[in-house]
Amino acid sequence: MRYALALLALIVVATVSACGDDDASVGTGGGTADLAAEYLSIEVTEAGAPRPLVEGTVISLRFDDGRVGASLGCNQLGGPYELDGDRLLVEDLSMTEMGCDPERHAQDEWFAGVLQAEPTVVVEGDTMALTAGETVVRFVDREVAEPDRELVGTTWEVDGFADGQDPDDAAMSMAVDQPGIVRFEEGGFVTGSDGCNGFGFSTIEGEGTDGLRYEVDGEEVVFTGAVVSELQACPELEEYTDRFWAVLTGTATWSVDADQLTLVGEDGRVVTFRATD
Secondary structure, eight states: OOEEEEOOOOOOOOOOOOOOOOOOOOEEESSSEEEOOOEEEEEEETTTTTOOOTTOOOEEEETTTTEEESSSSSSSEEEEEEEETTTTOOOOOOEOOOOOOOHHHHHHHHHHHHHHOOOOOEETEEEEEEEETTEEEEEEEHHHHOOOOOSSOOOEEEEEESSEEEETTOOEOOOSSSOOOEOOOOOOOOOOOOOOOEEEEEEEETEEEEOEEEEEEEEEEEESSSOOOOOOOGGGGHOOOOOOOTTTTEEEEEEEEEEEEEOOTTSSSSEEEOOOO
16 A cells, blocks of 8 residues: 655635734633634534534634634635624635535535634633534534644654745655654654664663664754664655655754644754554
């Protein structure tokens, strides 16, 4: 099986000046509560009856610096918002034009209508309800539903590559028989595979001695030592492996968002990974 590696979903949504507060608060029935950064849908009803989403999709709703964004497995929706009491007012909502199947495209149009209907927003603890007419969408805080995975002890599989962190930077797509993987071991060594050769570390009497080492320093991870690797030649994967090692050399910045790890190398090249365990 060949794995198509889509490099960072680089979808540009038209930007408009934000008009909401950074710390937006909504009604709770007995006071106010701050909106979380991101919510995931857990239930949708219309006139009290369940409204199933397209199989395999979920509504992701994000609030950031006066803008609201949403995705349902196809297009990206976005625009500036403000709160008028418990009403969510979304201005100039934009939607990307991805080539999706009719069902998911119709679902995007439906939820765009919900956002533009000045729905009420009620937050109760980690949950939020968005109500527009007879439509009610219930959400849970993404950090509760999908807590960030631990950097150390998780097996990470290459998900994509990019040149730089700016969404306008060119993406790159590659296909390989076996995606690269990386694992930050508890003992301070890095193990995995670059898509061609596996790598690990050598031991003497159960103690690690030689191999690629790492040390986490805040948002940076510093790599030292020499790679203990197989020696198989894969000239057709030269660019793939070069980009893989670009973020495992010297000092890289790292971040984890749910099950996605992003590493940015010293030269600005980016590799994203997905947790596999």
